[in-house]
Amino acid sequence: MSVVPAAIVIILALSSCTAAAPSLSTEAPIPSKETATELLRATSVHEATGMTLLEGPTVGPDGDLYIVDVTAPAGSPKVIAIDPGSREQRSVYTDNTSAFTSAQFSPLDGRLYLTDFLGSIVSITADGKDPRVFFSGPVGGAPMNPDDISFDQAGNLYITDSTGAQDPYWKPQGRLVRIDGRTAEATVLAHGLPAPNGLAFTPGFDGLWVSHNTANRIDYLRLSENGREVKTAHPAIHVSAGIGQVDSLAVDADGNLYVGFHNQAAIFVYDTAGGHISTISIPTEGNGLSSATNIAIAPGTTDGYVTVSGNEGGWIYTFRSLAKGIRQSNGG
Template structure:
């Protein structure tokens, strides 16, 4: 079937497709920087430039959806293809200079929506949205292990994005309720050994993006079905939430709030599902910029996530639609840190 715009994030279709199709540091490129145009009242517009096509629409699933960009220690960019069928590359490593890609990992069932390197053991961690699991790989893509599976407080997760604290504990956006349209999403903390899972926040509207702020004091989370970004101030040792409030209401029109990244200046890069664009806010909720693909570009429907070159300002945005899965580049407003590298 052709890839299409869904009423909620394409991941909603995966809960059905999962049983039908899914079973059975950084470098600087030579690509030109984005052209910036001032736009009164809404910050500036940054036009991202195409770097490369990464994937085509899969016949088996009828779509492709790139996510979870993260730089490895060699400056190569890893991405996941959420809807890749069994046997096709589900994790890919991109050389943004040479504009080449290679398969890192595939399996028979995973629907991976994010990728992150743990500061604790250096392994790649993937969230399997459909099966409610966290899987880890060796840096080269081998040695797959199930890090966490099962229920958390009586309910299996739909893990979307991952954020690590400085000690390697995982903070996960659990997008429960996405397909039903109910506000039963959660933020779940799993200790770095995978032994203890705790619900930090609940009654959220399809929790999607998640990222620590610059000082690791709190979490920015996006709620897809309410188009809002909330801020969770963490308590002692990050094991509780001291306070929680709606921080930003995103005027996305038909687009919805997807993943979040944070740069060294504390700016938030809010990806949009349903529009090939991102909105950049400062920590006070002021809209600084909109990042979008060039006008006239067709067949691209969602900008899901971004990775900013660690220590640099070159940013790489994953964009997908009926035309396939693409990587676009632009100049970020500040340098990249761990909070803007994966999730």
């Protein structure tokens, strides 16, 4: 073995310390920008309640877009179906007491399931017939304020309980609840959450995104094989939205996450690494629109829809998604 002179060793050591390091970019990607297009005005402000708030939406087996009007008074349409091609709309269902906050078609029985913020889950046929109370009452001894709904592949329901949504974020009372699609047995998966709102499974159903309205945070969860337990969970995305608050979620075929907002007329799109890759804006000048809460992408297409509401009424706007829609793209 040859001997290297000490002076050369020192020079080599110093040069290795001062050699240029590989360039690592710390700059966040610049989000692409898109402006949504008005499809139609679906509702006016209700005199009885002083507002209208469109949510849902979900694409039905007939290709129509089904939405709910959270604040519709008794007798006014609470579930509305819209034909995106003809722009015709029809009343599907109403009752005297409910405040429906989301809508999803079950893969188990094909019925439309509606979360009633007052504490129950109702199902109806696509034409609004045969209403059934699927679930009602307290969960774990505490009342529930069901907000959004997402089905797993077996037809079990995952519900965000937004209890505490009107309280400060430092008083977290919300929960994530699983309800068996066959027996209606309820299981609390997580508690002490800051007003959980939106939720959406990943394309492979191996992960679950959950947004927190009063924390402007989105968590990523992995569930047990039977879906009855949270195995891991961590805060995945912290959203800077000013006076806006994160609302509902939807996922496209590439796993991109679409985030709606209360008090901000825009959709933010994030990739699976948490990068903000696109912003879809809704024009607000002169129309009083202030919130773009819920998103749906028609399965197999890039036809996106968003429910937009404000002090002048409720609208449906359209946009082009970054990838095709799947079942998890229905942002109930």
